[in-house]
Amino acid sequence: EKYVNTRKRCIEILEKDLKRGVEVNTEYLLKLYDSHGINPELVKEIFEKRGIEVRIPSDFYKRVQELHEKRRRKKEGRxxxxxxxxxxxxxxxxxxxxxxxxxxxxxxxxxxxxxxxxxxxxxxxxxxxxxxxxxxxxxxxxxxxxxxxxxxxxxxxxxxxxxxxxxxxxxDLQRRKAIMKNHTATHIINRACVKVLGDHVWQHGSYKDEEMAHLDITHFKNLSREELSKIEKIANEVVRKGLNVKVYYLHRNEAEKKFGFRIYQGGVAPGKYIRIVEIEGFDAQACGGLHCRNTREIEVIKIISTERVQDGVIRLNFKTGKKAIEEIQFRDKILEELRELWKVKLEDIPKTAKRFFEEWKRLRKENDELKEKLLKSVVLSSIKESDICYLDVDFIESMGMVIKVVNELAKELIGKVIVFHCKEFGYAVSRKANVSALEELSKFYEKVEGDNLNAKGFKRKK
CATH class of the missing domain: 2.40.30.130 (Elongation Factor Tu (Ef-tu); domain 3)
Incomplete structure (x- = not known):
């Protein structure tokens, strides 16, 4: 569903540009990719359906990395x-x-x-x-x-x-070695993503320190559990195989001819000769970072989470070595605690959690319905006694519930003024001529921001 929505948003952007008569050149393709994460293949697909030819430069992704490199250099102005x-x-x-x-x-x-x-x-x-x-x-x-x-x-x-x-x-060599494991793992995971998801995947960014690392890739939808499992499996197979990690220098032309432009995953390397980091038989990239000599040094790779950081860019957060083992043990500990707490088998934890969640949603809904009924009852009984009412209803936590009740009792509140003192906010409504809800609310609350329709913009006076 998210993939469909993302694609729909991309198509809307492209159609607006079509109406504006935009010139479809390399600069335009780079801007779309960099600003919206729209890859040139989608642009070609959409535009050519409308009879507009799109030519994608063979070195497009190299130019993307050059653009990112220029931005990085600008940031390094410090x-x-x-x-x-x-x-x-x-x-x-x-x-x-x-x-x-x-x-x-x-x-x-x-x-x-x-x-x-x-x-x-x-x-x-x-x-x-x-x-x-x-x-x-x-x-x-x-x-x-x-x-x-x-x-x-x-x-x-x-x-x-x-x-x-x-x-x-x-x-601090111990810290460095942990960072090296994360850096080499970044190369491995990136290549594993290409194998599982397709050739459209490109590194959009990365970060590695001694605790953990993340890799940002170009992809139009969140990763499924199955995809994540395949990526992690491939990555750990590479670790277990103990592949040699070779570092050497090649003339730029020779490197591009041998490995293609995908060597520029981490940005375009300067100079005629570039430093190649090759995981033997698996991956090769131009990289100036420090790496393990053999993939077995990484020990284990654990992808701990994924998130969409912008349209068309997915982040994979992961740990390696000792930190990965600690993460796995931590998760096992949580599962064991849940198993003991719920008195179920390990394999029954997901369906038990789902059952508890559904029960919690049902009880919460019932609780909200009871609160709403109680609030209506308090309002109706109070307006029978006075045209201006001050109600202490600290059992109400949602401003939306107050507004809903006020709207449902619109006829009954004609000629009335009510100030609600809720748990974390105040709210006032006036259906009485010449009486300001804001003024009534201001007797008890001081304005922080917004107006009386934004009740959280007020705090109770001491």
């Missing part, structure tokens, strides 16, 4: 807070040795009393959705690492060293 133009290129030790946890480096500069430039570093900077390393430089905590051009900047809490000193640095 890095201009320091001028590193006088510093030489930082030697990235993390590419030379993934497990280098301690190293000595020379302090080339300390900017604004907290931004440290070293001649070489094993601290990985934030990039491509992978968060930076943490640790210590000369006993001072590293809280952020980012790259400006080829210079790596370390944000450090209260540096306790001077420029020109050679100091000992320590990277």
């Amino acid at each position: 890095k201009k807070i320091v001028d590193v133009s006088k510093f030489k290129e930082t030697r990235p030790l993390y590419y030379e040795d993934l497990e280098l946890g301690e190293f000595d480096a020379k302090v080339l500069g300390i900017l604004r009393k907290r931004y440290v430039i070293l001649d070489k570093t094993a601290f990985y900077p934030t990039g491509g959705g992978q968060v930076h390393d943490t640790g210590f430089i000369g006993g001072s905590r590293v809280i952020d690492v980012f790259k400006i051009g080829n210079v790596i900047v370390h944000e450090v809490e209260e540096p306790k060293f001077r420029v020109g000193k050679v100091i000992r640095c320590r990277v």
Whole structure:
């Protein structure tokens, strides 16, 4: 149903553009995809039914990634807070040795009393959705690492060293390894999604830290349980197979010829030679991140949830390794507690939960009906005694119920004024000439926002 609704919204957008006589070019296709998540294949399908030819560039998705890359660079404007133009290129030790946890480096500069430039570093900077390393430089905590051009900047809490000193640095390797597992798993899940859902799937974004990760993909509907199960199964089969993860450099033309433009899942890599991360026989992407050497290092992948983040974009949240095992154990614990509480077999938990939910809905409906009847009774008995009534009805939690009762008793309330003091709000109605409901409500409530039709815009005076 959601897929149908999403497709319907997309078609409405396209038909409006048709009426406006929009020019169907590459720029237009990119705008539709980026702003509304409408893939060019759907545009071609809809427009060509109306006799309008649509040409999709063979490198369309490469251009999408270039667009995202430009946006990412713009967001990284914060890095201009320091001028590193006088510093030489930082030697990235993390590419030379993934497990280098301690190293000595020379302090080339300390900017604004907290931004440290070293001649070489094993601290990985934030990039491509992978968060930076943490640790210590000369006993001072590293809280952020980012790259400006080829210079790596370390944000450090209260540096306790001077420029020109050679100091000992320590990277939190345990944290890094957890992030590496999530990054390699991101590549695996992305490829698994393509295998299960189809070639229209493309990475829209990702994020990886030591706790968990998420992958955003282009897809027009929420994933079914069956699809999720297949994706997770394929991903964990890759983990169990223990496939080697190879990292090497290729000339851009050679890489594109060998693997196609799908290598640009994480954004377009700069330069003539690009860094390829290949999961042997399964996936290859241009990527500057840090990865496991073998998929078996990931241990296990657990997709914990999915959500639609915008039209045409689905997010998969997942955990790996120890965190995934903890997640599985946590879920097992909940299931066991439910089994013991309800005294049912594990396989009977879903139907038992459904039965309880249906019972809860029935009781809630009955409860609301009783409250509504009681409210009507209170109103009718009160207006017999006075034209202006102040009713304490703190058993009412829904403004909608008050409005419904007021509308149903419209005839009986002619010439009457009622102020309702409900559980969390006040509401007033006046059917009496020259008497303002707002003024009556203001005797007891002070305005926060809105008007007297937005009762939650008032709070009770002390």
